[in-house]
Amino acid sequence: MSKYLSGLGIARQGQAIVDGLRDSVLGFSVNVPGTTPKDVMDMVLVTQYFDTMKEIGGALKSSAVFIPHGPGAFRDVASQIHDGLLQGFVQH
Template sequence: MSAYGYEIVQTLIVDIEPDEHVKRAMNEINAAARMRVAANEKAEAEKILQIKRAEGEAESKYLSGLGIARQRQAIVDGLRDSVLGFSVNVPGTTPKDVMDMVLVTQYFDTMKEIGAASKSSTVFIPHGPGVVRDVASQIRDGLLQGSVQH
């Protein structure tokens, strides 16, 4: 416009109207970028959930193991106290006699529990006078083998 004696210093453009194809392309570019960010965020959230779930399961198993170990220790302590108390109060009995009696009691408790369950499957358990002695000797042998290996 300087040829006509005018100098344009500044122009205020308030309404730009690009072609419809350009608008659609720009919107698709913006939508694709947002979808990419959303997919990354969703994947990261799922990763965090899986990690937290795995950590929770690991903690649960650890605490369960501690509980089982404490339970077994309490059983062993109780059996030891029972054997010692019985041996002291009933002269002439040996710790082996007391353990055999405890195993017989446990055997009959197990039989009762199996019979009392209303929805239990069929379980075949050998039963007779010599069976309890066999079970007791098998448990004792297993305990002795376990203590030798440690």
């Protein structure tokens, strides 16, 4: 029974977050002419990303590493590592 209630609480919390985001997106779209819900969600996601980076960066002994994922991401990461190594060799 306790696991059921815990799951129910998590589901309700998720629904409250979605409802809050929906209300925020609709309110922003109405009050700022020319914006779309996608514009608002992009702004929210970027804000959340920076908030997350701030929290991780401010934590003592943080050792988190973010690696992009998706089509072509490995190639991009490998290229960045390669370019960084080459710059290091050229400077020394």
